Structure formats: C-alpha cells, structure tokens
Amino acid sequence: MPGTALAIADLTRPVLSPAQRQILDHLEGLAVDLDPAALIDEAIQKTGLDDFGPADFRSRLDVYAAAADADSGNTNLNRLILHNRIVRLLSQRLLLTDLLHRYPEIYHIEIEKPIIVVGLPRSGTTHLVNLIAADARRRALPYWESQEPFPLRGEGPDVNGTDPRFARSVAEHESAMMMTPLVQAMHDRFPQAIEEEVELLDLDFASYVLEWHARVPQWRDFYLELDQDAHYAYLRTILKALTFLRGPRPWVLKSPQHCEQLGPLMRTFPDATVAFTHRDPVAVIQSAVTMLAYGDRIRRKEIDPDGLVDYWVDRIEQLLRACVRDRELVAADRSMDISFHHLSGNEMAILEKLYANNGTELTEQARAAFQGYLDDNPRGKHGSLRYDLQGHFGRSPAEIRSRFGFYFDRFDIREEA
Template sequence: MNDSNRREFDSSNLPDIELSEKALLEAAIAQTGLSDFGDESDWREGFCLLLTSLNEEARLTPIGRLIAFHEMLRHLANRLTVTADIKNHPEILEVAIEKPLFVVGLPRTGSTILHDLLAQDPDNRVPMTWECYNMSPPPESASYDTDPRITVCQAHLDETAGALIPEFQAIHEMGAQLAQECLMLQAFDFKSVIFANQFRIPTYERWVESCNLLSVYKTHKRQLQYLQWKAPRERWVLKSTGHLWGLDKLIEVYPDAQIVMTHRDPLKLIASHCSLVSMACSMGSDEVDQHEVAQMWSASWEDAMRRGIAFRDSGRPEAADVFDMHFSELVIDQVGMVRRIYDHFGLTLTEDAVRRMREFIDHNPKDRHGTHRYTLEQFGLGPAAERERYRFYQDYFGVASEG
C-alpha cells in the first residue's frame, strides 16, 4: 500500500480480528443460518492449513487480518448456501456440462484478453466475478445483467483493492461484470493458488501445488452445474493458471474438455507476476519482500511448466489435442487467433460474435488504466540465470525470447 493510502486507513479503529477456525465457522453459520459445509474431506484440510499460514507466515497488519477473515468467511458462506441449494434442488446435479473450453497457461501470457474475447460470443458462458463472489441464489438468464449482486460485488472491489491500491488496475483489471478465473471457484475447497496471490503463505502454497486436486474438479463441475442451471448457454469457457497443476484431474472430471495452452517468454511474465503479487500483498502487510516473492513464484512457475509438459508427454489423447496459443501471435491478430481456436475444435464462429469481439477490442485499448513497469532486477532475479532456468520450456513449446 502506498503512503497516501496508508494515511487514509486508520487501523486503530479496526476490531481485533481472531483468525481461527472456531471464529470463522461460527461467523459463517451466523451469517447464513446454515450449518452443513458439505464433505469435510473436500475442504477442511486446506482451510486449516491456510489459517495456519495466515497466522504464522503472512505478516498481516490489522487491515490484512480483516481482509483475510472476510475472504475466508465469504468462501465458507458460499459453501453453506450452495450446499443447501443443491440439497433442496438435486436436479442441479443432472445439468450436463459438455465440451467446456479451458484456457490454461502461465500468468501474463494473454490468457485474460483471450478469455475476455471468448466471453463476447453469445454462445459462450463464462463465470463472472459477481456470481463467483456471491454464488447463491443461482443466477437466472432474465436478470443476469441486472442482478443486485453486481452492485454489491463492485462496491466490494472499489472499497478494497480499488481504494487501497488503485494502481492495481494497470496490472490486472477488476470488475464485477468481467470474466473471472477458476481460481476463485477453486477457493471454494480452499485448494487454490488465489490465496498466495494475495498473502505471504509459502507453506500453504506448496501444499496446494502438491495435493490431489480431484475433489477440486468434482466441486468445480458442481459449481458450473449450479451456475448454469437457470442461466445456460452453449458451452463454458474457463481459464486459470492453477489448472497447470491439475490437468490430469481436470481431464478425469471433464473427459471432453477442449484445452488452449497459452505461452509467452517466461522472462516477461515472471517479473510482471511478481509485481502483481507484491502489490496485492501490500494491501494486508507492511513487510512485503519483493526478492522473497520472486524466489517463491519463480520456483512455482518452473514447477507449473514442468507439470504442463508432463501432461503433454503423457500419451493421453486429450493431451495431443491441446491448442497452443503464443502471445506473440495473439497481439498481431486477436480475432484471427480466436478463429484458429474455433477451427481447431470444430466450433462455429458467427459474424455476430466477431462483431462483438472487435467492438470489445476497440473499447478496451491497451494501457487504458495506465502502464505497468517492472524489471527482473528489482526482484533480485538475474536475466541470464532465469533464461537458463526456463530454457526447457521455451525449447519444448518453441517460445521465442522477446529480448
């Protein structure tokens, strides 16, 4: 958080936040009037590990403790309400999820702009931030663009990141009616990379990267069924960096998944992501060590790259059908890239969808929220060493260095 924003937030008036299992579970039950959190084996271990890391590793300020408490409370409340809704309407679990398209890749590789472009096609269904933020009741087509949760979600974004670190928009645009990553859905089971993007929790993050994610994808499918029940479209289009750690389990749950893997020069994306994480962590901590952030995430993304390659080398037919999208090609012709993806998977790209995509590009120019400047050196990373570290990835996928 920058100095001017620190002055605006007087933490002396904040309540003493107890980041404990008991306090959070009691708060969620009191807020919703419900008590069934679903299968404990899906979420309890991650929930407890996250709490431990937040208390012992995150170096939280009073504001940070407040943010962490309410983030975890929101996910618990979503568990309670969605679990109750599905119990009351078991037909939700009969909703078919057919041939979902997953955009998978490292951060800052063009996956967000691709996801946003694909969201312009009226046949595509993407999870919007507002419906992931507060999932219950299930959204409905008739009120999808006017649901009161949109305003509530936007106010939350404006009051947190928008107020504490307004420059964050130059790195990663946020909005209630923008497409959301699956990271937020995966937080439902407390097995998500999203938490380490906001807090210094290395023990928890390493656990997430190594745990069995099958339950996460089973939950993920139930979430899509829930969101689609009263607001259906032709197909789901989803994206997340976190899928790199669970591609085998993703395919187990979605055997007909269509996967797009995004690629870019690792030296460009690593520094950018470290800048994003450092800024996000500064909302809740006065002790953000940029070099420490870089060491953790550089190792994480190397592991993610190796996981992605292992999946591609697995011999599974699904791995052979992955479409590789290179950032350098996307920036030359964005709609042309979408057309190539549709052709690859045998999808129909209508003229109406193309028109909507071109309008989106025209109304969302690059750097409209300002520029984002960073270097590897400011994070204690040496370009030559990092280039060598990721050479295996560039060689495997034919990713050119950007200079």
C-alpha cells in the same frame, strides 16, 4: 490512457498516501480471529444454514486458516481480508449445499465441450478468455459472480434490477482502487471482467489461490499433495449449479493452476478444448512480482522483494515443468498452443482454429462480437507499467531465464527485453 507508461518509483519502499495510512492505522488494534470454529460459526450466522456438504473439507479448512494465521508479515487489513474471504467461502459452500438439496436435478446437468484457457498469469489468458466470452453463446464467470456465486436466500435484485452481489462487488472495486489505484494498469478485476474458476475451486479449500494473498508455503505444500480429481469434481458441481441458475450455455474457463493439474482437468472435462498460452517466463515473473509488491504496500508490514521473486520464480518453474510433463494428456485435435507474441493481431485466426477444434460454428454474430471486443479493448487501454526487474528485485532477465530452458525448448516462445 493507451500508450501511457507508468513507473512505480516507490515499489519496494512505499510512500503511503494519507488515506492508505489512515486505514492501516485505524485497523492496527483490531483483533482478527482466524480460528476455523469461529469462522464456521460466522458463516452459519450469516446464511442461517449449517450443512456444508461433505465433511472432509474441515481438515483442509484447518490447514488453510492456520497458514493464513501463521503469516506474521500480514497487516491487520490483510488479516481482515483473509478472515472475510474464508467466511465468504464457507457461506457460499453452505448456500451451494442448500441449493443442491432443494434442486437435486442440478446433478444431472452436463458441462459439455467447454473451452479452457490454460497458461501462466500475464501470458494473455485474461485477454483471450474475455475475448471468447464476448460470444453470447458462451457462459463465463464474471468477477462479481466468482466472489458470490450463490445469492443469500431471500436476496434478489433491487428496484433497479441490480443484483446486490454485483453492487457489493462494485463497492469493493471502488475501495480497492482507492487503496491501490495502479492495479488497473496491471490486472484490473472490475466486477464485469471474466475471472478464474479457481475462485470457485477455493470453496472446497483445495486450490493454489491462497498463495496470491499471503506468504503461505505450508499451504502450497499441502495443496500439492491433494487428490485434485475429487476437488475438480466439486468444481464441476459448482458449474452445474451456476448453469442451473443462469441457463445452459457452453462454458469458457481459465486458470494458471490448470498448468499443474492437467490430469484432473481432463478427467473432469474430457470433451474440453484447451487453449495453451505461452510467454517468456521473465516477462511473466516481472509482471507478477511487480503487481504483488505493489499490493503488498497495504497487505504487508514490510516489502520483501528478494523473498517475493524467489518464491515466484520457483512457483512458476513448478507450474511450467508440470505443464511440459503433461501437455500430451490433451489431444492435439482438442487443443492448441498460442505464443504471446503471436496472439495480438491474430486473434481471429486463432479463434477460427479454436472453434473448429471445439466443433462449434464461428458465426458472423460471434465474429462481430469478437471484433467489437478488440476495438473496445486495445492493449494498454488503462496504461502500462515500466518494469525494473534489476532495480526493484536485484535480478537480471538472463539469470531468471536460465531456469527455463526446458520451456523454451518445448514451445515457440520469444525472449522479451
């Protein structure tokens, strides 16, 4: 309920429910193969296809799978989740290549004037992108489609008109709610919610997203050395294919990864309008590590609060330093900076400026859709969490905030308790 404050007393020393324990114990003896060759064979068997497109992905797949395999802290459940994720990514890559072969006109589709939301996790990006997606003229990426953007050949809606990809996403969400029910109060990835296109970028095994699923510093280091222009170009091709399947509308996109990839982002989408969201990094970090620690009760054999907060303080600093360094790559008349403390209650004024910068008329129908979304989605709709950075992670807000003076100096950010 709105206004309900939840506290997770067992965050770092979890007390599992009988259902959680039963599932983890059941999978304990399962052999989970993360060998790239086996994963490739499984994707080929699943799709009946064998052309993955440009072969350079294989070296990245090898590093991706090896990083996941090397994380000895994973439960067998998380190893299985990672295995299934990689097979899904490979399968979708096969399906995309097949679609491009059959419909080469996809390459000629233009991705024009997207609005791209760029900001840290937990800084208002989800609220803003879902709000913009309420405009029926905009094309966005719902979670269910981000997981399976391309249907299996021969697979279509059932007698009720339900896409089987959506049905699978619903079943997955219900399972996730059973295993980690409080996620809804933190970041509920329900099937219709708008998701980050970084999930699509992962089809090229070139994004930072694996860092959210496992402890993979070797993948982080590898990813940071990649030529992202090539991979963002692959993302653009995916968006063209999705536009082909579901109609030509301007896209609204968002991802925190773009903070450290503004050069590739703007070279790939030169006519984009970018909305930067900014929030006290302490609030961002305590929210992110609390969410990750809560999920780790089923993902990991032991919770490591010190390692978790150390990693993400460093990672968030890295993202923000790159954003400050490259912010001027996005022209002032095609961008705006939005402070978290200014976002709530000022959405309409922000959207007016954003749409003006994008050269898009803010129609009465769009205004009504935006207001409808705001009315239906008040902040804290599913409750909120009571955070305890010191108690759970042994860090004070002042200690963490001291790392981010460069960010407060650059943008209008208000310290949060």
